[in-house]
Amino acid sequence: MDDFVIVTDAFCELNSKIRREFNIDFIPGHITFPDGSENHLTLDWSIIGKDDFYSAIKKDPESFTTAPANVAEMAESFEKYAREGRDILSISISSAISGTYNFTLQAKKIVNEKYPGVKILCIDSLRYGPAFGLMCMKASRMRREGKSIDEVGEFLESNKSIFRQSGWLDDLSFVAKKGRLANSKAFFGQLIGMKPIAELSETGLPTVIGTIKGEKLAWQVVMDYMESTIVDPQNQDILLCNSKREKQIEYFKQMIQDRFTPRAIYETELFCGCGVNMGPGLMAAYYIGKPISRDLENERKLLQDIIERNR
Numbered sequence: 001m002d003d004f005v006i007v008t009d010a011f012c013e014l015n016s017k018i019r020r021e022f023n024i025d026f027i028p029g030h031i032t033f034p035d036g037s038e039n040h041l042t043l044d045w046s047i048i049g050k051d052d053f054y055s056a057i058k059k060d061p062e063s064f065t066t067a068p069a070n071v072a073e074m075a076e077s078f079e080k081y082a083r084e085g086r087d088i089l090s091i092s093i094s095s096a097i098s099g100t101y102n103f104t105l106q107a108k109k110i111v112n113e114k115y116p117g118v119k120i121l122c123i124d125s126l127r128y129g130p131a132f133g134l135m136c137m138k139a140s141r142m143r144r145e146g147k148s149i150d151e152v153g154e155f156l157e158s159n160k161s162i163f164r165q166s167g168w169l170d171d172l173s174f175v176a177k178k179g180r181l182a183n184s185k186a187f188f189g190q191l192i193g194m195k196p197i198a199e200l201s202e203t204g205l206p207t208v209i210g211t212i213k214g215e216k217l218a219w220q221v222v223m224d225y226m227e228s229t230i231v232d233p234q235n236q237d238i239l240l241c242n243s244k245r246e247k248q249i250e251y252f253k254q255m256i257q258d259r260f261t262p263r264a265i266y267e268t269e270l271f272c273g274c275g276v277n278m279g280p281g282l283m284a285a286y287y288i289g290k291p292i293s294r295d296l297e298n299e300r301k302l303l304q305d306i307i308e309r310n311r
Helices: 016-022 050-059 071-082 100-114 130-144 149-158 172-177 185-190 215-229 246-260 272-278 294-310
Strands: 004-009 024-027 029-032 038-041 065-067 087-092 120-124 163-169 194-200 206-213 237-242 264-269 282-288
Touching: 004 071, 004 130, 016 024, 016 130, 024 071, 024 130, 029 272, 050 272, 065 272, 071 087, 071 100, 087 100, 087 130, 087 149, 100 120, 120 149, 130 149, 130 163, 130 237, 130 264, 130 282, 163 194, 163 206, 163 215, 194 215, 194 294, 206 215, 206 294, 215 246, 215 294, 237 246, 246 264, 246 282
Parallel strands: 004 024, 004 087, 087 120, 237 264
Antiparallel strands: 029 038, 029 065, 163 282, 194 206, 237 282
């Protein structure tokens, strides 16, 4: 039995296969459909088909709304393990994007009043979607290596900015409309035939750091950017995620395998939780790299240098 439990939320974008392998639990959220009906927000396509979902939000970006589990639901999930005397490491989507982290703190207080001997560590990932999903995977790897809950928690608190992304999102306008993209206005006049390349900011928001014209150049630039920022690729897991870009992600996977030969490459999809804000067109890799710079100043310069080098 693992020494502690890793619990996350419905916005981590880790499919059931990955969660089983890494023994990661999650607390379902809530989703409201266009007709006003509600359901549990899960990490699969059991509540609605993928094609139906993305077709609907493409027509109307506001057709679905999502919400995290409430405090009572989180407390119930934590208490399930507390009754067994197991410590809990909770990892949440960035507090700059969602109120989930604050809910976990309230749930922790409720559960610790009943089970004061159980340690509950709540981590604000300051990452979004698959990036904090990868953080959960890293925590699981460390647990498997025998690290204590305090050691894992300390590592995550000190290294949030090393969880990075490389890739693009075809439909930038969708993301900007949903308020999930920093610094987007400056790029709107330049998007025809362009690939917007985004990195994660200090608070986890996808932030455009440059644009590339043409897919052939974009592939080369994305791979070079990843090579310039990744750390020790042979000894880490790389997580790939897409939203309706299955062919591109398979091509990306082969390129990553050939260049970096990582320990493992895992694939997942953008489910409803993050899909309502990101929309179709995501094609990205998530990995551990050098810490991001303040305001992504170094990343913007690096990307521009790589673009110039590959023209």
